[in-house]
Amino acid sequence: MIERGLLIVLSGPSGVGKGTVRKALFEQEDIKLQYSISATTRRPREGEVDGVDYFFKEREEFEHMIENKKLLEWAEYVGNYYGTPIDYVEETLASGKDVFLEIEVQGALQVKEAFPEGLFIFLAPPSLSELKSRIVNRGTETEDLINNRMRVAKEEIELMDAYDYVVENDKVENACARIQAIVTAEHCRRDRVSARYKRMLEVE
Ligand code: 5GP
Numbered sequence: 001m002i003e004r005g006l007l008i009v010l011s012g013p014s015g016v017g018k019g020t021v022r023k024a025l026f027e028q029e030d031i032k033l034q035y036s037i038s039a040t041t042r043r044p045r046e047g048e049v050d051g052v053d054y055f056f057k058e059r060e061e062f063e064h065m066i067e068n069k070k071l072l073e074w075a076e077y078v079g080n081y082y083g084t085p086i087d088y089v090e091e092t093l094a095s096g097k098d099v100f101l102e103i104e105v106q107g108a109l110q111v112k113e114a115f116p117e118g119l120f121i122f123l124a125p126p127s128l129s130e131l132k133s134r135i136v137n138r139g140t141e142t143e144d145l146i147n148n149r150m151r152v153a154k155e156e157i158e159l160m161d162a163y164d165y166v167v168e169n170d171k172v173e174n175a176c177a178r179i180q181a182i183v184t185a186e187h188c189r190r191d192r193v194s195a196r197y198k199r200m201l202e203v204e
Contacts, residue, residue, distance in 0.1 A: 002096040003196065006186060007089065007115050008033065009101045010179070011108035011163075012123030013156035014149055015135040021123060021175045022102040028176065033100040033183070034092050039065060042080035055085070073103070073110035082107065098183065105156045112162055119186050121179060122163035126170045128154070 012018055026035055039055040041062050050056050057065070062081045065071050074083030084101055092099045101111065111118060125131035128150075135141070135149050160166060165182050169175045186192070 001199070002094070003192075005034075005093045005096050005098040006183070007093060007099050007101070007111070007118040008183060009103065009108050009111050009118055009120050010123060011103055011105050011120070012169075013125065013131065013153040014104065015131055015138065015153060016123050016125050017134070017169045017172065017175075018102050018123055021169060021172055021179070022100070024172045025100075025176045025179060028180075033098045036084055036089055036092075036099050036101050038082055038084055038101075038103070039071070040080055040082045042082075057081075072114060073107040075104055075106040075110075077104050077106075084111070105159050109159070109162060119182070120163040120165070121182060122160050122166045123175065124157070124160070124166050124168050125153075126168055 010018060010022060022035070025031060025033075037051065037053070037055060039057050039062060041057055041059050042054075044050065044053070044056055048054065059081065062074075062083065065083065065085075066074060070086060071083035072086040072089055074081060076082075082104065084103065084107065089099050089101075101108075103111070108120065112120060125134070131153055132146070132150055135146055135153075141149070167175050167178045167182070
């Protein structure tokens with residue numbers, strides 16, 4: 001019998017560095033997680049490849065996926081749809097491999113409803129001032145937009161209670177090491193492994 005893989009969800013407030021941490025994690029050679037590529041209606045940025053970074057969709061196609069229940073979760077974020085194709089997640093978990101999602105907070109809450117047994121990791125900023133400087137440094141946003149993003153980020157930090165672990169993103173490599181350690185520990189949990197040992201005893 002194949003033991004199901006773990007569903008790992010990395011989420012956290014806008015601007016905290018989820019994308020950067022995820023990319024650094026998947027650049028590591030020993031990584032054994034399978035990244036779930038999201039679908040989105042936003043246009044590709046320079047260098048992004050369809051089927052690698054995202055599955056880029058038209059709004060109509062995306063709405064079709066929603067209607068046909070092809071998404072595990074979805075959310076509208078800054079005017080675009082983002083969602084997780086469900087078939088890949090189900091098939092990969094059934095094959096015994098861990099699936100890794102990097103999604104915004106509304107989507108993470110939906111996954112929690114569908115997969116309460118998942119591993120939910122909240123990426124937190126070292127401080128609010130640090131978060132603000134990251135949002136400001138990101139580019140050309142107006143004062144109003146920055147204040148609005150900060151307000152949303154504060155509300156998002158309050159959603160931390162729905163998560164199993166909090167990883168501070170003080171430095172990308174530290175955040176990656178913490179995530180790897182959490183996944184390793186999770187695989188050693190008694191409630192995950194005891195059935196395997198019981199089966200072993202039955203055979204003896
Ligand atoms: P970006 O447009 O910068 O690639 O992503 C914007 C936001 O969408 C990020 O916070 C990212 O985590 C989130 N995101 C990416 N894929 C998904 C997804 O499949 N579902 C949800 N809910 N959020 C996603």
